Amino acid sequence: MKLKRVGFFQELDHGDPNGPKLAEHVSDRPQPDEAKVIEYLRGGLLLIGCPGVVNDVLDNKICPVGSPDILTDGVWAWPGDLPYYVAKYHLRLPKEFIDHLRGRSFRPPAEGEVDIRHLEL
Template sequence: MLRVGFVREFFEAPVDLPRIHELPRSDSGEWQGIAAFAVAYLADSPVVAEFTETDRCLLGCGENLVGCSSLFTDGSWVWRRDLAHYAGRHGVLLPPEFVERMRGFDWKPPADVVDGPLARLALQTAWQVA
């Protein structure tokens, strides 16, 4: 399973991940043309773990992000709920392989992909620090 949208600020221990301000961003017409589809895919995918905390946007827009560390998966990728905010509001780019996967599903996440073993793998992948 692949992790997407995770940054150093999400972990207490040092990890080899970029800082949130280092993530590639775009306001290009090409990205804007697919961003709404990508955000819907991110938000509509199966939930692996639901958390109820609230935190402020790390990119400084001031928005409160409820349940930001809740985890979602499409069976191959795992991400946090707040990735939809960062991609849609701040133009954070998603890996091309992930965008192609979403496009391959016609921007509709696969349903019923999460079973016990897959959920455990998603949780393990999401919070892996080494």
């Protein structure tokens, strides 16, 4: 199954060069259900583990902020540092993704619920 991608901003070393710009999704106030979104993102299943750490690309004085791992819920995939950016910069994420989380009652999948061997990034 081909995964949908969210949070692979072009400014990130592990982002998509053709992806959205991180700075254009920053907000000055929390988004609805932001705390639940952050917990969901943190609770994703490890799809690809990467060694090392990543720094804040919007504020180079803050480091490290996470890992370049890729997490998934079996439908979507996102970088391991996305929860940091949502918490720190109140990122606005795509409505389709937020609707998906709401449809799951903000409950990430449990280990064994998703067979990651059949997922494609």
